Amino acid sequence: GAVVSQHPSWVICKSGTSVKIECRSLDFQATTMFWYRQFPKQSLMLMATSNEGSKATYEQGVEKDKFLINHASLTLSTLTVTSAHPEDSSFYICSGRGSWDNTDTQYFGPGTRLTVL
Protein backbone atom coordinates (compact mmCIF):
# COMPACT_ATOMS: atom_id res chain seq x y z
CA GLY A 1 0.00 0.00 0.00
CA ALA A 2 0.81 3.73 -0.04
CA VAL A 3 2.01 3.94 -3.63
CA VAL A 4 2.66 7.22 -5.38
CA SER A 5 3.27 7.46 -9.10
CA GLN A 6 4.74 10.26 -11.18
CA HIS A 7 4.49 10.94 -14.85
CA PRO A 8 6.58 11.35 -16.86
CA SER A 9 9.69 9.64 -15.50
CA TRP A 10 11.89 11.96 -17.48
CA VAL A 11 11.45 14.83 -19.87
CA ILE A 12 13.78 16.78 -22.11
CA CYS A 13 12.51 20.11 -23.35
CA LYS A 14 13.75 23.27 -25.00
CA SER A 15 14.32 26.46 -23.07
CA GLY A 16 11.19 28.59 -22.84
CA THR A 17 8.67 25.76 -22.95
CA SER A 18 6.42 24.65 -20.13
CA VAL A 19 6.45 21.19 -18.61
CA LYS A 20 3.74 19.52 -16.55
CA ILE A 21 4.50 16.75 -14.07
CA GLU A 22 1.72 14.63 -12.57
CA CYS A 23 1.76 13.04 -9.14
CA ARG A 24 -0.86 10.47 -8.21
CA SER A 25 -1.54 8.57 -5.03
CA LEU A 26 -2.71 5.18 -6.27
CA ASP A 27 -4.11 3.48 -3.22
CA PHE A 28 -4.72 6.21 -0.69
CA GLN A 29 -6.13 9.69 -0.48
CA ALA A 30 -3.36 12.21 -0.11
CA THR A 31 -4.78 15.11 1.83
CA THR A 32 -1.43 16.83 1.51
CA MET A 33 1.11 16.57 -1.26
CA PHE A 34 4.63 17.93 -1.30
CA TRP A 35 6.90 18.84 -4.16
CA TYR A 36 10.66 18.60 -3.78
CA ARG A 37 13.60 19.36 -5.99
CA GLN A 38 16.86 17.50 -5.72
CA PHE A 39 20.13 18.44 -7.40
CA PRO A 40 22.82 15.77 -7.90
CA LYS A 41 24.32 14.51 -4.65
CA GLN A 42 22.26 16.94 -2.62
CA SER A 43 19.38 16.69 -0.22
CA LEU A 44 15.70 17.03 -0.89
CA MET A 45 14.63 20.66 -0.91
CA LEU A 46 10.97 21.31 -0.32
CA MET A 47 9.44 23.59 -2.93
CA ALA A 48 5.82 23.71 -1.87
CA THR A 49 3.09 22.07 0.13
CA SER A 50 -0.38 21.65 -1.30
CA ASN A 51 -3.63 20.65 0.31
CA GLU A 52 -6.48 19.40 -1.80
CA GLY A 53 -8.69 22.22 -2.99
CA SER A 54 -6.57 25.07 -1.70
CA LYS A 55 -3.64 27.12 -2.90
CA ALA A 56 -0.18 25.75 -2.46
CA THR A 57 2.18 27.14 0.15
CA TYR A 58 5.56 27.87 -1.36
CA GLU A 59 8.88 27.82 0.44
CA GLN A 60 10.94 30.96 0.57
CA GLY A 61 12.78 31.58 -2.66
CA VAL A 62 10.48 29.46 -4.82
CA GLU A 63 8.66 31.48 -7.48
CA LYS A 64 5.00 30.58 -7.40
CA ASP A 65 4.40 32.01 -10.87
CA LYS A 66 7.12 29.81 -12.30
CA PHE A 67 6.23 26.60 -10.50
CA LEU A 68 2.46 26.25 -10.72
CA ILE A 69 0.96 23.64 -8.44
CA ASN A 70 -2.56 22.34 -8.65
CA HIS A 71 -4.01 19.83 -6.20
CA ALA A 72 -7.40 19.28 -7.75
CA SER A 73 -8.29 16.02 -6.06
CA LEU A 74 -7.22 13.80 -3.20
CA THR A 75 -5.27 11.62 -5.60
CA LEU A 76 -3.74 14.06 -8.08
CA SER A 77 -1.38 17.00 -7.88
CA THR A 78 0.40 18.61 -10.80
CA LEU A 79 3.51 20.76 -11.01
CA THR A 80 3.95 22.91 -14.09
CA VAL A 81 7.34 24.45 -14.72
CA THR A 82 6.60 27.47 -16.85
CA SER A 83 9.11 28.94 -19.30
CA ALA A 84 11.70 26.39 -18.26
CA HIS A 85 15.38 27.29 -18.43
CA PRO A 86 18.52 25.15 -18.11
CA GLU A 87 18.88 26.07 -14.44
CA ASP A 88 15.51 24.39 -13.81
CA SER A 89 17.01 21.05 -14.80
CA SER A 90 16.71 18.83 -11.77
CA PHE A 91 15.08 15.77 -10.25
CA TYR A 92 11.56 16.64 -9.12
CA ILE A 93 9.94 14.37 -6.56
CA CYS A 94 6.47 14.50 -5.09
CA SER A 95 5.20 12.86 -1.95
CA GLY A 96 1.78 12.26 -0.54
CA ARG A 97 0.63 12.18 3.03
CA GLY A 98 -2.62 10.54 3.97
CA SER A 99 -4.80 10.80 6.98
CA TRP A 100 -5.35 7.14 7.71
CA ASP A 101 -2.79 7.17 10.49
CA ASN A 102 -1.40 9.75 12.82
CA THR A 103 2.22 9.41 11.87
CA ASP A 104 2.45 12.02 9.08
CA THR A 105 4.41 9.56 6.96
CA GLN A 106 5.19 10.83 3.48
CA TYR A 107 5.31 8.38 0.59
CA PHE A 108 7.42 9.44 -2.33
CA GLY A 109 6.85 9.06 -6.03
CA PRO A 110 9.62 7.72 -8.28
CA GLY A 111 10.65 11.21 -9.38
CA THR A 112 10.81 13.03 -12.71
CA ARG A 113 14.11 14.02 -14.22
CA LEU A 114 13.79 17.30 -16.10
CA THR A 115 16.46 18.37 -18.55
CA VAL A 116 16.10 21.76 -20.17
CA LEU A 117 18.25 22.34 -23.22
Next chain:
Amino acid sequence: QQPVQSPQAVILREGEDAVINCSSSKALYSVHWYRQKHGEAPVFLMILLKGGEQKGHDKISASFNEKKQQSSLYLTASQLSYSGTYFCGTEVAAGNKLTFGGGTRVLVKP
Protein backbone atom coordinates in the same frame (compact mmCIF):
# COMPACT_ATOMS: atom_id res chain seq x y z
CA GLN B 1 16.97 24.86 9.69
CA GLN B 2 18.31 21.67 8.21
CA PRO B 3 19.18 18.80 10.61
CA VAL B 4 22.81 17.71 10.55
CA GLN B 5 23.64 14.17 9.58
CA SER B 6 26.89 12.39 10.36
CA PRO B 7 28.92 10.85 8.97
CA GLN B 8 28.56 12.17 5.43
CA ALA B 9 29.67 8.85 4.02
CA VAL B 10 30.59 5.39 5.22
CA ILE B 11 32.03 2.32 3.51
CA LEU B 12 31.29 -1.07 5.02
CA ARG B 13 32.07 -4.67 4.32
CA GLU B 14 29.09 -6.97 4.16
CA GLY B 15 28.17 -8.03 7.68
CA GLU B 16 29.60 -4.95 9.41
CA ASP B 17 27.61 -2.48 11.47
CA ALA B 18 27.18 1.28 11.10
CA VAL B 19 25.47 4.13 12.91
CA ILE B 20 24.09 7.26 11.26
CA ASN B 21 23.24 10.24 13.42
CA CYS B 22 20.77 13.06 12.83
CA SER B 23 20.87 16.14 15.06
CA SER B 24 18.56 19.11 15.17
CA SER B 25 18.81 22.52 16.78
CA LYS B 26 15.06 22.54 17.30
CA ALA B 27 12.76 20.54 19.51
CA LEU B 28 11.30 17.74 17.44
CA TYR B 29 7.96 16.02 17.21
CA SER B 30 9.16 13.20 14.98
CA VAL B 31 12.04 11.90 12.92
CA HIS B 32 11.56 10.05 9.64
CA TRP B 33 14.22 7.91 7.99
CA TYR B 34 14.44 7.23 4.27
CA ARG B 35 16.86 5.43 1.98
CA GLN B 36 17.42 6.57 -1.59
CA LYS B 37 19.21 4.63 -4.29
CA HIS B 38 20.82 6.45 -7.17
CA GLY B 39 18.27 7.88 -9.59
CA GLU B 40 15.33 6.67 -7.54
CA ALA B 41 12.93 8.24 -5.07
CA PRO B 42 13.44 7.93 -1.32
CA VAL B 43 11.92 4.86 0.28
CA PHE B 44 10.38 5.17 3.71
CA LEU B 45 12.15 3.14 6.40
CA MET B 46 10.60 4.20 9.67
CA ILE B 47 9.28 7.04 11.76
CA LEU B 48 9.98 7.77 15.39
CA LEU B 49 7.74 9.95 17.48
CA LYS B 50 8.70 11.92 20.54
CA GLY B 51 8.55 9.88 23.68
CA GLY B 52 11.88 8.15 23.25
CA GLU B 53 10.84 5.63 20.66
CA GLN B 54 13.00 2.88 19.33
CA LYS B 55 12.07 0.83 16.32
CA GLY B 56 13.48 -1.80 14.08
CA HIS B 57 12.80 -3.76 10.95
CA ASP B 58 14.99 -6.68 9.97
CA LYS B 59 18.48 -5.55 10.83
CA ILE B 60 17.83 -1.80 10.62
CA SER B 61 16.75 -0.03 13.78
CA ALA B 62 16.56 3.51 15.06
CA SER B 63 16.23 5.48 18.26
CA PHE B 64 15.04 8.98 19.04
CA ASN B 65 16.32 10.97 21.99
CA GLU B 66 14.04 13.97 22.11
CA LYS B 67 15.97 15.61 24.95
CA LYS B 68 19.10 15.64 22.86
CA GLN B 69 17.05 16.40 19.73
CA GLN B 70 18.75 13.64 17.85
CA SER B 71 18.06 10.30 16.26
CA SER B 72 20.34 7.45 15.31
CA LEU B 73 19.87 4.80 12.64
CA TYR B 74 21.63 1.48 13.19
CA LEU B 75 22.58 -0.80 10.32
CA THR B 76 23.39 -4.20 11.77
CA ALA B 77 25.09 -7.00 9.84
CA SER B 78 24.85 -4.89 6.71
CA GLN B 79 23.82 -6.38 3.41
CA LEU B 80 24.71 -5.25 -0.09
CA SER B 81 21.14 -3.99 -0.49
CA TYR B 82 21.72 -1.47 2.30
CA SER B 83 23.84 0.66 -0.03
CA GLY B 84 22.31 4.03 -0.79
CA THR B 85 21.93 7.48 0.69
CA TYR B 86 20.11 7.70 3.99
CA PHE B 87 18.18 10.84 4.82
CA CYS B 88 16.57 11.85 8.07
CA GLY B 89 13.58 14.16 7.91
CA THR B 90 12.53 16.07 10.99
CA GLU B 91 9.17 17.47 11.95
CA VAL B 92 8.77 20.09 14.67
CA ALA B 93 5.04 19.58 15.19
CA ALA B 94 2.37 17.16 14.08
CA GLY B 95 1.19 17.84 10.56
CA ASN B 96 4.16 20.02 9.70
CA LYS B 97 6.51 19.70 6.76
CA LEU B 98 9.64 17.58 6.87
CA THR B 99 13.06 19.16 6.75
CA PHE B 100 15.68 16.79 5.42
CA GLY B 101 19.29 16.42 6.46
CA GLY B 102 22.13 16.44 3.97
CA GLY B 103 22.19 12.68 3.68
CA THR B 104 24.68 9.92 4.53
CA ARG B 105 26.05 7.85 1.67
CA VAL B 106 26.46 4.21 2.57
CA LEU B 107 28.36 1.77 0.42
CA VAL B 108 28.37 -1.88 1.41
CA LYS B 109 31.06 -3.93 -0.32
CA PRO B 110 31.20 -7.73 -0.61
